[in-house]
Amino acid sequence: SVFHLAAVLDDGLLAGQSAERFARVLAPKATGALNLDELTRSLDLDAFVLFSSAAGVLGSAGQSAYAAANAYVDALAAQRRADGLPGLSLSWGLWQQAGTGLTAHLGDAELQRMRRQGVAALTPAQGLRALDASLGSAFAHVVPVRLELGSVRRELERGGDVPPLLRSLVRARLRRAGTAAAAPSALRERLAALSPAERQGTLLDLVRREAAAVLG
Structure with a gap:
């Protein structure tokens, strides 16, 4: 049997990435897996198991290279x-x-964002049970993630940022059309009554609040 668990992180915004940084992340996980694949194709293996991450399925802020790998x-x-x-x-x-592990680098803001999106932490016992169940699976790809769909639904209803895959798992209650339509109109009226300097400050405060809600 082959188990491949290698991983390296080098997080950063896409604008700050480079070919070298991408290669550093891709090499141990992607290239390592490919090498194992090529070297063992002629062997009679019971299992060929690759440890991946939900970042490649759900996406993860600042982890474009890791998600690609x-x-x-x-x-x-x-x-x-x-x-x-x-x-x-x-x-x-x-x-x-x-x-410890790859989650050690996550800050409180990132952990809170994940919880709002419905991604809770697996206990070691839950993870081991998921591993045992997956080894006998007929599928080539399994995503062992502990989801709290109530949190996903609440985040959708408040207009928060939810990965498309999780969004498709719940049926969020739609806001009333009248309320949704009235909000932009009320903001326009509020801004129209302000001076240019006050308008800029109000818009800046609004953007900051929205960014804080999304980023945690």
């Missing part, structure tokens, strides 16, 4: 299955860890 790993497992070989990619969600 994990998406590649997911596709590699699917290709192996199509070729008649064992292949399983596990796109793990958040684990409960006391300042």
Whole structure:
């Protein structure tokens, strides 16, 4: 059996990324997985398991290279299955860890954002049960994530940022059309009554509040 768990993080905004930074993240996970695939194709393996991340499925702020590396790993497992070989990619969600592992770099703001979006932490026991269940799965790609759909629904209803995949899992209650239509009109009227300097300050405060709500 082969288990591939390698990963390196180098988070940053897309505008600040470079080919070198992307390569640093892709090499251990994506290139490492490809090397293992090529070197073991002639072997009679019981299992070929790749540890991936939900970042490749749900997206993750500042982790474009890491998400791409994990998406590649997911596709590699699917290709192996199509070729008649064992292949399983596990796109793990958040684990409960006391300042260790890849989640150690996450700050309170990032953790709060994930909780608002309905992504809760797996306990070690839950993670191990998910691993056992996944090893016998007929699927090439499994996403072991602990979801709180109530949080997803609340975040949708308040107009928050929710990954499209999670958005499709719940049926958010639509706001009344009249209320939604009245909000922009009320803002326009409020801004029209202000001086240019006051208008700029009001808009800046509004943008800051919205950004804080999205980013935590």
